Amino acid sequence: MQPVLEIERVNKTFYGEQGTTPVLQSVSLAVHEGDFTTIIGPSGCGKSTLLKIIAGLDLSYEGSVQLRGKRIERPTQEKGFIFQEHRLFPWMTVEQNIAADRSLRDPGVRKAVDELIELVKLGGFERAYPRQLSGGMAQRVAIARALLRQPEVLLLDEPFGALDAFTRGHMQEALLDIWQTNQTAMVLVTHDIDEAVFLSTRVVVMDARPGTIKAIVPIDLPYPRSRTSRAFTELRTLVLNRLDHRAELEQDVYSI
Numbered sequence: 001m002q003p004v005l006e007i008e009r010v011n012k013t014f015y016g017e018q019g020t021t022p023v024l025q026s027v028s029l030a031v032h033e034g035d036f037t038t039i040i041g042p043s044g045c046g047k048s049t050l051l052k053i054i055a056g057l058d059l060s061y062e063g064s065v066q067l068r069g070k071r072i073e074r075p076t077q078e079k080g081f082i083f084q085e086h087r088l089f090p091w092m093t094v095e096q097n098i099a100a101d102r103s104l105r106d107p108g109v110r111k112a113v114d115e116l117i118e119l120v121k122l123g124g125f126e127r128a129y130p131r132q133l134s135g136g137m138a139q140r141v142a143i144a145r146a147l148l149r150q151p152e153v154l155l156l157d158e159p160f161g162a163l164d165a166f167t168r169g170h171m172q173e174a175l176l177d178i179w180q181t182n183q184t185a186m187v188l189v190t191h192d193i194d195e196a197v198f199l200s201t202r203v204v205v206m207d208a209r210p211g212t213i214k215a216i217v218p219i220d221l222p223y224p225r226s227r228t229s230r231a232f233t234e235l236r237t238l239v240l241n242r243l244d245h246r247a248e249l250e251q252d253v254y255s256i
Contacts, residue, residue: 002069004185005031005054005153010063011210012049022210023049024061029204029213031153031185038188038200040239046211047189051155054187055081067152080146080154080184084161086138088130095126098144109148116144119178136160136167140174147182156188160195172198176223197236198225205242215242 012024024046031037039047052058053065056075065072067079075081088097095104095113102109117126120140130138139159146154156175160168172195179186179199190196196203200219207214217239221231 001032003030003032004035004068005029005187006064006066006069007050007054008064008066010050010053010061010065012046012053012058012061024053025210025212027063027211027213031187033185034183034201036179036186036188036199036201037204038190038196038202039204039206040190040193040196040243041206041211041214042208042243043191044211045206045208047206048157050211051081051157051187051189054153055079055155057081077149078152080149080151082139082142082146082154082156082159084158086130086135086142088138088141090130093127093129094122094133094141097130097141098148100145100148102148112148113144116147119147119181120144121174134167135163136171136174139163139171143175143178147178147184151184153185153187156186158190159188161191168195175199180223193236193239194227197221197232197239198227203239205239217242 007027007029010024010027011022014021014023027050039050041047049058053061054072056072056079059073072079095117098113098116099109104110104113117123120143122137122140122144125133125137130141133141160171163171176199188199197219202219203217204213205215205217206212217235219235221235225232
């Protein structure tokens with residue numbers, strides 16, 4: 001089966017006054033239908049840069065990135081992108097933000113928006129403005145907006161990094177519900193090892209300077225997952241042991 005997303009031998013270098021800085025080196029990865037792939041690694045390993053390349057936001061690299069067999073040459077709706085900040089339009093309501101450039105007067109759009117509001121559990125907040133929403137609620141609106149475009153892959157760049165631990169846990173469960181309902185291929189970047197093991201079908205561990213894929217750890221745990229189970233703890237330890245900068249990442253996890 002052809003992958004939804006295929007990354008082959010990607011190299012990326014930053015050029016500046018101080019010289020050249022290799023960021024990614026020979027990165028290859030395939031993402032299939034229904035995969036939930038999480039990329040984890042130390043700061044500076046190129047995780048977010050790789051996500052921007054996949055999204056078509058950065059085209060100055062060597063190698064090949066293809067979506068459904070076609071080279072990615074620009075941002076398109078086939079690649080949904082969720083940032084750490086929700087980036088909602090403050091003058092629009094929840095339903096207007098989800099529709100964005102599409103008309104809610106269109107019966108098809110209206111129906112799809114209503115279904116997505118139910119999917120992300122925001123019933124009753126259709127006419128609320130971003131200033132009236134919590135951080136987690138605003139991110140759910142951003143996810144619904146991306147899903148309305150029926151992307152082939154949803155890219156998430158530390159989308160819960162700014163949330164408190166309680167809200168973050170709820171958002172992780174909400175994201176799982178969305179993924180299990182839609183089966184959209186997900187690629188998540190995070191510093192949180194627990195988050196990676198809780199959500200993913202596999203965890204891609206990167207090493208830094210330049211960023212390379214050090215290991216791919218399958219997460220063969222049934223859903224729903226218990227963070228206190230022995231199997232979960234063993235997999236968390238396995239991912240941790242694949243990392244070079246373990247102390248830094250553990251601090252990130254427990255300082256949330």
